[in-house]
Amino acid sequence: MITLTVAAVAMTATILMAIGFARRRIVVVTVSGTSMTPTLQPGDKLLVRRCDISVVKVGDIVVLEPPRVPVSPEITVLGPLPARTQWQVKRVAALPGDPIPSSVQEAAGNLRIVPDGTLIVLGDNNASNDSRLNGPYPADRILGLALRKLAEATPLGTRPPTS
Template identity: 45%
Template sequence: MGPAIAVIALALAATGLLWLRRRLLVVTVDGPSMEPTYHQGDRVVVRRRHAAQLRLGDVVVIERPDDDGTWPAHSLPQRWLVKRVAALPGGKVPADLAPALAEQAGVDVPPGSLVLLGDNAANSYDSRYIGYFPADRLLGVVRRRMSPTAA
């Protein structure tokens, strides 16, 4: 292979890697809220998505609100939560979301909002406490676990 072809191949490979980095990210699971599906320290591959591309049951990564429940300005470092989609905009709020959305049970989820739950209901900071998550804080959908849980 000549030097010009090698340079072109290298440029194409670099472009492909840049494209993948914009579409795929790796996030580390922090906490037990998604057990038994994901565990503390699991690394997951996340594909960037918009809320309009979500389906019920998708596991998503979304920005975490501050401890006082307010949503921070988009600044670094961002803190992420891994949760499962329980209701999408226009869908019905599930009936078992006390206390934060208890009065909203059966009501349509407002535009730009998501209802997200952890698989470990006893230990999950999710829509049961936060209420609606703003869809514009969504990072993407978990595609797969990158590394197994350490034993």
Template identity: 45%
Template sequence: MRRVMILLAPIAALAAGLVVARRRFVVVRISGASMLPTYRTGDRVLVRRTTGAGVRRGQVVVLQTALPGGKWRTGPLPPPGAARWFIKRAVAVPGDPVPAQVMARVEAAPGDPVPAGRLVVLGDGPVSEDSRAWGYVPFDRVLGVVVRRLAPSAESAGS
């Protein structure tokens, strides 16, 4: 019996580790050109789940889409596979000056700081729906931060 327990312990630890990893990380497939040339349609990225409070300037974040007019949903985020997500770069975090290209949308004056609990995000590409259209992104609409690009999946490699 002791020998069986010794053999099962590593398997149980591995299973527990996989459960934690699935809660902590998610894979998101890119669709659209707003992050060109950094990411292209079909790219897959590994995302570490965090709220906006865990985001630093310059990181690429995955966030829930805004409603028309730049309004934001409230309540818990949907499961990763059950929603459409945006991928953008965080260009300003709380306390940073509001970027010039967003000032008019958020009615900020030069030198005004990004308020607590909010981010400013922009796409890397020339055409992007981002904080220029929505204004500030609430921390609770952030799914997580991109950790790395993954190898193409078999289904996207064949297309």
């Protein structure tokens, strides 16, 4: 009987450690804008694995913090930091060492190659606040890689529609 209890405690501890590890590595992000339409819609939930640029590939969807950019070309003081991080969901278009895409060239200035420690990200919707406006994004601002879109949950106490 005591052996069974010790085994149960060990299993419970293992499960709790796994949950703790997963919570540090996996986050759920809710899409709030239209920059990734039609691929993602406002309200979509994404399962995101925390990572750095070393695991990211061109074509991946990432969640990252936008760069702080000058308020205008005439004013070199950077805008104030928001009270809370405002994450962006974007598709990776180029990685360090890749050529700067033509759609980003104006924002990238004299750069022709994506510099080390940066990446080029674009929204699937052309009306997106992304590298076309901000140039390369710092790679250290990546929260993680979108693994998949989560299915909508049915609220408790309701049944899904039947056909």
